[in-house]
Amino acid sequence: MPTFQELLTSWASKLTDYESQEAESLVSWLLEHHLGWKRTDILNKADEASFPQKIFEDFERLKTGEPIQYIFGKGPFYGRNFFVSPATLIPRNETEELVHLIINENKRAGLKILDIGTGTGCIPISLALEMNSPEVYGMDISEEALRIAKQNADELDAKVIFSKCDILTEIPEVAEIDILVSNPPYIPEQEKSGMHKNVLDFEPSLALFVSIDDPLIFYRRIAEIGKQLLKPNGKLYFEINEKYGNAVASLMHYLGYADVRVLKDLNEKERMVVGRI
Known part of the structure; x- marks a missing residue:
C-alpha cells in the first residue's frame, strides 16, 4: 500500500x-478536500480502495485541465472562500495585491467605492x-456573474449593492464616489495561443480578452467615466496587463x-496603475 506522498507523486504525474x-x-488540494489529508500525513498509508468515488471523478476532471476551483465550486481570495462558476474568473493572487493596496491606502471611514467588472464580487466584498x-457597489455585464457575486455577499455577510451595467455603452448610476476600481478584460486575443488550456478552455472569454485593435478600450472608457463619477481627489485603481503599464499611465495622464x-x-511584474482626480 503506498504512502500519501507516493500516491500524490503518482497522481500528479498524470x-x-x-x-x-x-x-x-x-492533487494535495484534492486529497485534503475529500479526505481531510494534510501534509503532516505524508508518511501515512493511502488505501485507494477506501476513497469515495467522487475523488476519482474529480481527478478525471482535473486531468482534462478543468480548474480545481470550478470542480469544487469555490476558490480562496484574501482569506475567504468565494463561490465561482464558469461565468466568473477565478480570483487570483494579483488581485489580492490590488485589494491589499486599496485597504492600506484608504483608512478613512465611510468611503464610497465602485468596482466595475465585478465577477465573483471578490474585490468589493473584500x-x-x-x-x-x-459604501460599496459592484457592477458587471453578466447576469450569471452577478448571481454568483450576490451569493458570495450573502454567504460572507457583506453589504454590497450589485447591478448590471455594460460599461462600454452605459454610465453607472453611482455618483460622488471616492474609489473606482476595476480589473477589466486585458488580454489581447492574439495571446490566446500562449495561454494555459485550463484558462483558455474553461474561464469566460468575455472577462479575459480584448481586441488587439484597441487593447485599452476598457481602461479608456472606465477612466473617462471616472472623471464624471469620482469626487475631487477621488482615486482610480486598475489591475493591468503587465505589458501595458506605461500605456495605461499615459492614458490617465492624458x-x-x-x-x-x-x-x-x-x-516584479507591472500589475497595477493608480491615479487621482
Whole structure:
C-alpha cells in the first residue's frame, strides 16, 4: 500500500498539463478536500480502495485541465472562500495585491467605492469586509456573474449593492464616489495561443480578452467615466496587463489624472496603475 506522498507523486504525474510542483499542489488540494489529508500525513498509508468515488471523478476532471476551483465550486481570495462558476474568473493572487493596496491606502471611514467588472464580487466584498464602514457597489455585464457575486455577499455577510451595467455603452448610476476600481478584460486575443488550456478552455472569454485593435478600450472608457463619477481627489485603481503599464499611465495622464503610479506585484511584474482626480 503506498504512502500519501507516493500516491500524490503518482497522481500528479498524470496531470500532464501542469508543471510537477503545481500538479502536486492540485492533487494535495484534492486529497485534503475529500479526505481531510494534510501534509503532516505524508508518511501515512493511502488505501485507494477506501476513497469515495467522487475523488476519482474529480481527478478525471482535473486531468482534462478543468480548474480545481470550478470542480469544487469555490476558490480562496484574501482569506475567504468565494463561490465561482464558469461565468466568473477565478480570483487570483494579483488581485489580492490590488485589494491589499486599496485597504492600506484608504483608512478613512465611510468611503464610497465602485468596482466595475465585478465577477465573483471578490474585490468589493473584500473591501466591504476589511475597510472602515464603506459604501460599496459592484457592477458587471453578466447576469450569471452577478448571481454568483450576490451569493458570495450573502454567504460572507457583506453589504454590497450589485447591478448590471455594460460599461462600454452605459454610465453607472453611482455618483460622488471616492474609489473606482476595476480589473477589466486585458488580454489581447492574439495571446490566446500562449495561454494555459485550463484558462483558455474553461474561464469566460468575455472577462479575459480584448481586441488587439484597441487593447485599452476598457481602461479608456472606465477612466473617462471616472472623471464624471469620482469626487475631487477621488482615486482610480486598475489591475493591468503587465505589458501595458506605461500605456495605461499615459492614458490617465492624458485624461487629467494626477499622481499616476505604475506598481509591480510580488513577482516584479507591472500589475497595477493608480491615479487621482
